[in-house]
Amino acid sequence: MSALHYARPESLADAIAILEQYGPGARVLNGGTDLMVRFQKMQVTPEAIVDIKRVRDMSDAIVWDGDSVTIGARVVMTRLIRDERIRRRYPALVDAASTVGSIQIRNRATLAGNICNASPAADTVPPLLVHGATVQLVGSSGSRETPLDGFFLAPGKTARAPDELLVSITIPPHRSPYGAAFGRLTRRHGVDLASINMACAIDAERAVTFAFGAVGPTPITVKDTSGALADHTVSDAQRDAALQALIARTSPISDVRASAAYRSAMLLVIGRRVLAQAQQRRADFDARE
């Protein structure tokens, strides 16, 4: 076995220097709930594990700036789920975070890690996509902010450079009325990866955004600006036609969790439910604020 180096930098500069030194041989260790599984199965054989939990600028805080929120890279799912203001403003994200792994997993797994792991089935990604989230990255050539939409390149691959760290996630403010929901299909309740997952958001202009997971190499975002999906007054046939037009953009495959045909069929079923819940939450939005 080649020597493995464990590094626990305390500054962003030190962390980035180590990432630069080892290049693709370095693996970032945050909550570890994905990395440690693959590490122990020898599916990844890093030369260096860079534990970023003591880096001062990797925050475990949820910071509000008006109605915009920035979630630090160290924020774990449990912390997100327990946050009262997050619960009120982003129930779709809370519903998604609540389905990740188990309680033990959620006590360690971070939102940043769920993004960087870049699983096509990552549960927290669809709600972040429909909310128009951006991610902040810092690397040897400076810092940058990029939309989460477009950040995923392939299964396990993101636009994060090997010497970059994702330091935070920002959700922009949304004008009222606004409503969003999350849904997923699994073979069993608890500790299962999604066969499909999705989020839906309806904004003040009645634009409807869906993000679908586990039905393509990366999560995908699709938009309906026709207004046909924004409220429940449209006929079921109109609604289904508009949903099918969005679903047509997915490319599900058959695997151990579901067949392609089943995934396609369930996209419509879960899509209807998620849409109805987003409509309801949008209708309730003003009452809640």
Next chain:
Amino acid sequence: MAGQLIPITLTVNGTTCRSEVPPHLTLLEFLRDTLNLTGSKRCCGEGECGACTAIMNGEAVNTCLILAAEADGSDLITVEGLSAMPYGARLQQTFLDQGAVQCGFCTPGMVVAAQYLLMNNPDPTPDEIREGLSGNLCRCTGYARIVEAVMGAAGDE
């Protein structure tokens, strides 16, 4: 390059432990093989079964998914330290009284997960107990009695 050894100091069941660990060593391996605390079980090794559950800084975790080096500075409660915790001794007794143990391999993780649940929700419903234990698998499928045992230990300590 000689193998790296990382100095760690942590509190396990109220006792301070100092050691030097290689980078790849998991916290579970450290507990079992270095400290000889073999209550925490290694089973799936991927965070699915919960047999290795311990309470780290007040939160239930899978010790198989944590490096021993990461645990530096932490405060850890394993099943061996449970009887000193609120609910701990009561849970141990109700598991016995209800016959909630079959082969026994999942039991340490179950009891620790139940302890964590009751710390956060002293009076759970059966559904909340099932949710609270959903990260712990029992292959004997003795769940009904496990839920009853946790119900029996619930309430003000």
